[in-house]
Amino acid sequence: MKVLAIASSIVGSKTRTAMNAVVDEFKKSYVNVEIELLDLAELNIQFSDGRNYLEYEGDSGRITKAMMEADAIVIGTPIFQASIPATLKNLFDLLPVNALRDKIVSMVITAGSPKHFLIAEQQLKPILSYMKAQIVQTYVFIEEKDFHRREIINDDIFFRIARLVEDTVVLTESYAKIRKEKEEKYDF
Amino acid sequence: MSKNNQRSFEFGVYTFGEIIPDPITGKMISAEERIQNIIETAKLADEVGLDIFGLGEHHRLDFAVSATPVVLAAIAQATKNIRLASATTVLGTADPVRVFEDFSTVDLISGGRAEIMAGRGAFIESFPLFGYDLDDYHELFEEKLQLLQELNNNERVTWQGKFRSPLNNSEIAPRPKQSKIPIWRGVGGTPASAVRAGQAGFGMALAILGGNPLYVKPLVEAYRQAGISAGHAEENLKIAITSHGYIGKTAEQAVNEFHPYYSNYIRTMMGRNIPKDQVAAAVSKNNALAVGGPEEIVEKILYQHELFGHDRFIMQLDICQPFSQVASAIELLATKVMPLVKREINNK
Numbered sequence: 206m207k208v209l210a211i212a213s214s215i216v217g218s219k220t221r222t223a224m225n226a227v228v229d230e231f232k233k234s235y236v237n238v239e240i241e242l243l244d245l246a247e248l249n250i251q252f253s254d255g256r257n258y259l260e261y262e263g264d265s266g267r268i269t270k271a272m273m274e275a276d277a278i279v280i281g282t283p284i285f286q287a288s289i290p291a292t293l294k295n296l297f298d299l300l301p302v303n304a305l306r307d308k309i310v311s312m313v314i315t316a317g318s319p320k321h322f323l324i325a326e327q328q329l330k331p332i333l334s335y336m337k338a339q340i341v342q343t344y345v346f347i348e349e350k351d352f353h354r355r356e357i358i359n360d361d362i363f364f365r366i367a368r369l370v371e372d373t374v375v376l377t378e379s380y381a382k383i384r385k386e387k388e389e390k391y392d393f
Numbered sequence: 394m395s396k397n398n399q400r401s402f403e404f405g406v407y408t409f410g411e412i413i414p415d416p417i418t419g420k421m422i423s424a425e426e427r428i429q430n431i432i433e434t435a436k437l438a439d440e441v442g443l444d445i446f447g448l449g450e451h452h453r454l455d456f457a458v459s460a461t462p463v464v465l466a467a468i469a470q471a472t473k474n475i476r477l478a479s480a481t482t483v484l485g486t487a488d489p490v491r492v493f494e495d496f497s498t499v500d501l502i503s504g505g506r507a508e509i510m511a512g513r514g515a516f517i518e519s520f521p522l523f524g525y526d527l528d529d530y531h532e533l534f535e536e537k538l539q540l541l542q543e544l545n546n547n548e549r550v551t552w553q554g555k556f557r558s559p560l561n562n563s564e565i566a567p568r569p570k571q572s573k574i575p576i577w578r579g580v581g582g583t584p585a586s587a588v589r590a591g592q593a594g595f596g597m598a599l600a601i602l603g604g605n606p607l608y609v610k611p612l613v614e615a616y617r618q619a620g621i622s623a624g625h626a627e628e629n630l631k632i633a634i635t636s637h638g639y640i641g642k643t644a645e646q647a648v649n650e651f652h653p654y655y656s657n658y659i660r661t662m663m664g665r666n667i668p669k670d671q672v673a674a675a676v677s678k679n680n681a682l683a684v685g686g687p688e689e690i691v692e693k694i695l696y697q698h699e700l701f702g703h704d705r706f707i708m709q710l711d712i713c714q715p716f717s718q719v720a721s722a723i724e725l726l727a728t729k730v731m732p733l734v735k736r737e738i739n740n741k
Contacts, residue, residue: 254527256517259664273664301665384668391669393649 209275213293253298305338312344405445408711410458439472441727447480462495469503481512485533500569512579591619633705638683687729
C-alpha cells in the first residue's frame, strides 16, 4: 500500500508539524505501508496549464505522478481566507478528471480559528467527491492553541491522528478487496 | 437529420503507431516492425473496402510515426482506393507550407486520395522539439490553420502572420490532383473549437473517447450553426466521429481481447487504470467506446447517426495489439458492420 502525505501550504509550520505526526503514526503502526511526505514549501510547483499530468516536469511532475500512483492520500492543509490555500487547489488542477477514483483521501486541517471547522466540509470535500475520491469522512481539525513552538501540545490530537491513520488504512484495504472481487467476476 | 441522403456514409480506421510492450507477452515491437504492420493494416483495410485510413503524428520514442505523410506515401503505393488521412497533423508546430507540399504530393502519388486532419495535438513534445512556446498553443494553431486553407485554395499566396515569415505572391507547389485537399479540423471537447471549424467551413473530426455520446451533441449543433451562419452550404459541413474501438465475433470476445490492450494503452499514455467493469459496460450504445460484437457496433453507430447525422465513423483500432487481432477486427468492421450501417443510413 502506497500512501502519500501532502503538506499543502508553502508558509507557516503547523500543517507540516501535524503531517510529521501523521507520518510518524504510519511508521509506528503500519510498517508495511509505504509512506511518503511531500511538503509544498520544499517544492517548486507550477500553475496548471491543462496539459496531461505525465508531461509536467520537475517538482510538478513529481507530485502529480506521486498522487496518481498512491493508493491513499492524506491531505494536510491550513485554512486561508475561509478556504483551502491556492497551492492546494492548484494540485487538484494539475490532475486529470476523476483522478482520485479508487483512492482513499483523508484530511488533516490546521486553522487559526474554530470558526473554520466546517470549511473542509464545504470546500474541500466537494472537490474530492468531484474527483471521485473515497473520502475518510471524519477529519482531524487542529487549532492554533494545540501547537507550541512547532510541536503538538494537546495529546488528544495524537489520538485523533492515530484514528485517522487507522481509518485510512482500513478503508484502503477494504476498497482494494472490493475492487479485486469485482474484477474477479470477469473471466478475462 | 436526413441530409446524408445524397452522400454515402464512410468507414475508416486510424492508428497513432504506438510502440508499447505487449501486456500479455511483455514483448516490445520494433519501430521497423510497427511501420511494416501499419502498411499491412492499411493494405487490408483497402482490400476489404474501408473508405479511410488515418495515421497520427507523435514525436516520442514510444511512437513509430512522426513523418506521417512519408508513411502515407508508402501506403499510397500499396493500396488502390482507400483515402489517406493524417489523424492528426500537429499543425501548431509545423510549417503549413511544408505540410501542404507533403500532402499535395501524397495526393499526386495516390491518385487524389489525400486528406489532412489538423489538430492541436494532445501531447506537447513537439513544442520544445521544434522551438515553439507552449504559451502560443492556441494562437499557433489558429494562424497556421488559416494559412493552410489559403495554400489549399490558391496556387500563389500573399500572406503575413506572427509565427512564420511572410509569403509574397509565393508559388505553392505541387498542386494536388483533387481540386482541393479535404481539410478537417480535429476537435476534442471544446465548443469554441467546433464553432471555429464551422466558421471556416472545415469538416469537423470529433473525437469521442468514451462516455455518453449525448454529451457531445451540443458541439455538433454549435458546429452546424456556426457553419450555416458563416454562409457555408450545409452539405459541405461534414462530420467525422472518431473513437477508440475493437470488434470481436461477439461482445464478450471483444471485451476479453480488448481490455488488456486498452487498459495498457490508457495507463501508458494517460496514466489512468481502466477497470474491467468499465470496458464490459462500454458495449452499450450509451457509451461511445466502440467495443463490442458487430451487432453492438452497428447499434452504436446508428444511434450516434440519429444524434449527429455524421458522415464518417473512423475507429482508432490499432493501439499496438497483435496484428492478427487488428486484422480480424478490420474484417469484421468491413463485412459485418459497414454493409448494415450503410444500407440503413443510405435508405433513410
